[in-house]
Amino acid sequence: MRGAFAAPVVLLVAGLFGAATANVGDSCSTAADCGAGQWCFDCEPEFAGSSCVRSAAANPFQLANNSLPFNKYAYLTTHNSFAIVGEPSHTGVPRITFDNQEDTVTDQLKNGVRALMLDTYDFKGDVWLCHSNGGKCNDFTAFEPALDTFKEIEAFLGANPSEIVTLILEDYVHAPNGLTNVFKASGLMKYWFPVSKMPQNGKDWPLVSEMVAGNERLLVFTSIRSKQATEGIAYQWNFMVENNYGDDGMDAGKCSNRAESAPLNDKTKSLVLVNYFPSVPVKITACLQHSKSLTDMVNTCYGTSGNRWANFLAVDYYKRSDGGGAFQATDLLNGRLLCGCQDIKACSGGSGVVCSS
Ligand SMILES: *[C@@H]1O[C@H](CO)[C@@H](O)[C@H](O)[C@H]1NC(C)=O
16 A cells, blocks of 8 residues: 555656656556557456557567577567558558558567568559458559558668568469569568578578678568469478468467468478467457467467477467567567577566576
8 A cells, every 4th residue: 555645756756757667557548658668558348448568579689699590589470461450542442351450560560570461462563462352452452552561671671780571471463573573673682581591391590690691681481382483482381381370270279280381290391380360350359369368379389380389470450468468479489489488588587587487
């Protein structure tokens, strides 16, 4: 119990130090009430009222180091990163399709998202990002030209020379060199990590420090097998195993491969991707899913992947949680991968997080 004059003292301290004193879980009315790497969010219907929750991932390259192979780290991944609430129509036709995220790709990257799932289509003689079906983009399912998003990624990589970004393309582009042309126009080719350096037969990836030194900091995977030979764009499932997506990937206690992927325990693929989002994106349930069941699924998939922790963790509405959500799950993965702890912050020691492996 606080003394009678404690409240004014707290207010004074809060006034002096502002947001720096806010912790995850503190009540808030705007993000300005919260600390760095937090936002103010109401996880209704689980809780009434808004509180400060995490909005940024811990950086394992900084908290530990970047001297391990690329596949020894976990990367927070946004599903349909481009399908953003409130994105204005770029076709002149109002959009009638689902959204999956709530802030720009630039902000996603700034918040520590390091892998983006993008759906690429032939559209208007160009390549567009659309949330469509049947492999065809329409005016009412189009979000924006891929070039615009690629330029955001290029700007991030330029401004952050120690970071690596992975693109996982659900690819419907059939125009010859359609994607290659957009990658060239965006300026991203200078960061391209070549397929020839991607490991076969379950070998480790190059060290992150080497990838950074060589400035080969953009990994691109396509869902179209033939493009690995024709355009030098890696066929995703040559290098990665992946669980079911949508509702099939959300059954508690189950984690098995999607049809295109080898079984999760196939260790000839060095990267593991875990999807955790429903078939139809729903904002209201995302908070609870990220706060409660996500960690269980991460643990389940570890088991079915032949005791391998996921490298990519893909979610909708990635910032929604009651506290740590997808960020904490990523910290867990990095903790496990890097030092066997339940949180990356425990690896370096001294941060007050106890390693209870
Ligand atoms: C980098 O961090 C990992 C995980 O904490 C540790 O095992 C390794 O020894 C570190 N390497 C260097 C060169 O510091």
